[in-house]
Each structure stands twice: as structure tokens, then as C-alpha cells.
Amino acid sequence: MAQKISDFRKLSKKFLRNGTAILGIALLSFFIVIAIFAPFIAGENGDNPYQIPRVSWSSKPIAPTAEHPFGVIGGRDIFYGVIWGTRTAFQLGLIIASCAAVIGILIGSVSAYFGGWVDEVLMRIVDIFMSIPFLVAAIILTTILGKGLDKVMMALIVFGWMSTARLIRGNILQAREEQYVLAAKALGQKNFIIIVKHIIPNTIFPVVVQMSMRIGSYVITAAGLSFLGIGAEPGYADWGTILSYSRNWMTMLDQSWFAIVFPGTAMVLFVLAWNLVGDALRDIFDPRLRN
């Protein structure tokens, strides 16, 4: 145990010496603060805070003013949408990534544990799910499930678990051949204990790295679906929904640039933060780069 704690200290020290990692953590903390304090930064819209308040009934965009610092589009206050949209982005990213990871871990480990025809069948199912392009699959499933962010999440989870399943299966197969597992087996340890004590701790880190890297792409895909008008309901505090309003002004973006620049910047920084953190985690946990 003492060994593990000192390992952890060494790793976290290494993490903090990495410049890009610090930038990633700083950006992420910034977004966490915004998400937590959203009601104090942008106010709260009555009973339904995730609905952007309507400030005008005209669809004409209104350039930023002191009252609406990011402007207004489709009658909706963009500042409110961007601030509360941070909460939406965290919900989307974390829920999709963790659900997809759990399914992937289950299927991947069952596949590796049983091997034989179970493995063959499960891996062919993975192949089949991977043969439908991710965005296209998400588009069909959300149009069929209907509008709403819960449907978007469901669609992205259904088509998002496969790479985790492959990753965990490969890692377990590799770990099974490691000396320490063979030694534990030789000592007569039960399979279950070997899995919990040796295999899982040694195969889970790559999944964590992959999860943090995929959060960004889930948020982008969900925003893309909203942009196409098949994601969140109109007026929902979601970055993609704000962007979708500019679809009506595509030839006059001069009058609605703020509806792209503000939610777009938020999205890029959010995705960048997760990518930086994921990159740094990979450098730390990759055993080939360690020592």
C-alpha cells in the first residue's frame, strides 16, 4: 500500500510538471467554476433554468449590449445559454462517457474472460457496430428516438462503447500473460480475486485516459446534432442549440457572428481542456513512456 501511495505522489508530481496538463486542469477548473456558479453569473430562469429566457419575440439577432453581453439570437439571450450550457456540456460528456465505458468494460472483460465462441461473437458484434459511421448512427437513432438531450445521450451511448470494449479486452488478454498474474495463479489464488486485485487495476487506466479524450468528441457530436436541429429542444441552454439559430442567418453571418463566436469559443476551450488532460494522463500512465 505504501508503495502505491508513493507511486501516486510521483505520478501526480509528474502530472503537475507537465505544462500542457496544467493548462488543461486550469481550463477545466474554470469551466467547473462556471458550471457551479451559473445561477450567480447569469441568473436563473424561474422553474426551468435550462430553458434560455426569451428576451425578444423578434427573430432578428441583436448585437452585444451591456444588458446582453453576448447578444441575442432567435429572441434568446446568448450569455445565459453559454453559461448554463457549461452544465449541459458536463452532463453530456460525463454521462455519455461513463455509461459507454461501463458497457465497454463489461463486454470487453466478458469477451476476454470467457474467450472461445463468446469472444468471437462479442467481437463480431463490436465489428458490426463499428461499421456504421458514428455520426451517421447518431443521426439515425436520434431522429428515431425524437428530440431531447436524453435521447441524444442514449444514441451516443448505444454507438459509443465499442472502442472501450476492444481496449479492455486487449489489455486483459495482455495482462493475463504477465508474470505477476501467472504467479498469483500458481499460488492458487481464486480467479475472481486475481481479476479484482491484479487485472482490473492494471487495465483500467487506459480506459480512463480514453474516456477523458472521448468526452470532447461526445460533446462535439451532441452539439452537431443540435446544430442539425435533431438534438436538444429549441431554446435549451446548450452550445449546439445556440449555434443552430445561426442556420437561419447563414448568408448574413455579419449580423449574427456573436451567435457563433461565443458558444464556439466555449466549445473549443472545453474540448481542448479534456484533450489536454487526456494527453497528459496518457503520458503518465503509458508504461512505455514511464521511468
Next chain:
Amino acid sequence: MTAYIIRRLLLLPIIIIGVTLIIFSMVWSLGPDRLLASYIKSPEALKTPDAEERLIRKYGLDDPMPVQYFKWLGNVVKGDWGYSMVGKDGVLQSILQRFPYTLELAIYAFIPIIIVAIWLGVISAVKHNQFADQFIRVFALIGWSLPDFVFGLLLLWIFYSKLGWFPPGMVSTQFDLAMRESSWHTVTHMITFDALINGRLDIFVDALRHMALPILTLAYLWWAYLLRITRSSMLEVLRKDYIRTARAKGVPERIVIKKHAKKNAMIPVLTVAGASVIGLLGGTVFVETIFSRTGMGRFLADAASLLDYWSIIGGALFYSFILIIGNLIIDVSYALVDPRIRLN
């Protein structure tokens, strides 16, 4: 290696059945009532009182799922992919009519993607940890985090709304009219190539001008990805013993990079480049929507917002076939090139 290829080919029908089954079961889950709506072209058909039930029976929408699946699969094989509200034609016909435009965009995007990504990736590796490397890495990091629809909208705002340099669409109005005249020969259905065949350099240039922003949007995404691969592959090769030997022999650095390192570093890059072709063909949904181009991606986006189910399903089928066939080609040619797989 023959065994590997045979195994891949034997798996192909399983994959195709699986993919069609997933796609069909999603439509089937809509239920007979909602599916019926996609068969009805005018409200007249529903006038009689029991029309709905009669039509559900007529189209077999209450049959058991396997029966419906095989009936649908049979129709797909025959080329009957249903009626497309977006295309106002058969779904397959609508897709085939639009596909050349997407293919054209992918072809033109592919060239700058490969050239620039390899160029930047090699510089980044050779100048490891120097200013150029840091700069290129930041460039890649931003591209990697920038959603294509955000980047596309920004480009459209700056280069069209503000500067007026690159308009959206496929081709300017006067040329669009010229292309509708009877003297115009449509051969490839790709505007630039048809323009060259018809000897109209002005239309060729105009079509390219309309493609500039979509190409840049697609390219940035792939630059970010491909140059990272090039960079890490180059860095790995540059650490190899034969590079040290070459340098020790006194081979000029320029030649070491060009002849000894770059050639060997290109194998992983080429695999990803192959994947990028599939990615480009399947990745135009947002680009075509933002820049009003009537390709495959736009077709899918329009179908999705109109809830035109048969078009969505058709588009998904078509995209999946591209992915399946493309991956097969890449895997087999990789097996042919890589001796480690070839000799196994």
C-alpha cells in the same frame, strides 16, 4: 496472408447482415403507424375510414419483424430503397445523384491534407521541442479541438460575409445556367471535371473557388490528426540505429531525413491516409450543410431535419457500405505491403 484475406472476406456477409439488421430494427421500432406516414404521398389516401389499417396490411407493416426485414433486404438488393421526400425520387437514385459532388470534394480535399500534414509533421519531428515544433503542436491541438461546424461557420463569416471572397454553393448562377444548356456534356457529374471536359476553364475556376472553404474546413481537422501521426512516426524512426549509422557515416542531414527517415516513417501515415479517404467521404454532413452544397452529407442532414426515414436509412446504409468496403481495401492492401502480416 491468403488465409487472412479469406477470413476477412468470409466475415463480410456477417458484417453486412449485422449492419442492415441494426439499421432496419431502428426503423422497425417506430411502429406501423409512424412508418405508414412515410408511405403516404398525399392526404387523399387516408380519406376512407379504414384506410389506415388497410394500408398497414397492404404494406405488410404489421408482419413479424423477420418477415419485414427480409422483404426490406430483398428490396434493398433489387435497388428499391424507398421513396425520398428530400430527393423527390427513389432514395438510391437520389443518393447516387448526389454522391459525385461529395466524391469531388473529398478528392480535392485529400491532396492538400496529405501534402501539408506530412510536411508539417516532418518539420515538427526534425525540429523536436524547438519553436517550430511547439508552434505546429499548438496548431494541431487547436485543430483537434475545433468542431468542423464551428470552424466552417467562422470561415463563412470571415471569407464570405465580411470579405466576399469565397461564396457558398456549388457554382455561380450564370455558370449554373450554362450547365443546364443542351450543349453541356455531363460525363462525371463532378463540376470541375465536367468543366474541363467541356473546355470551360472559367467554370472550373469558379467551382474551385466555391470549394475552397469546404476544403479548408475538412483539411484542418485531418491536418491535426495526420500530422500528429507523422510526427510521432518520424520521431520513432529518427531514434533508430540505422539513422545513427547514416549520420555517423557522414551522410548529410538533409539526405538522412529525406531518404532514410521519411521513407520508413511513412508506413503508418499511409494507413491513416487511407482511412482519411473514408473519413472524408463520410464526414461532409456539416460542411455541405454550412456551405450549401448538394452532396451526400447535405442529403442526410436534410433527411434528418424532415424526419424522412427512408432517406436517413438509405444514407446510413450507403455510408456503412463505404466504410465496410473501404476498411476491407485498407486492411488487405496493408497486409500486402507489410511483410510482418504478409509472411504470417
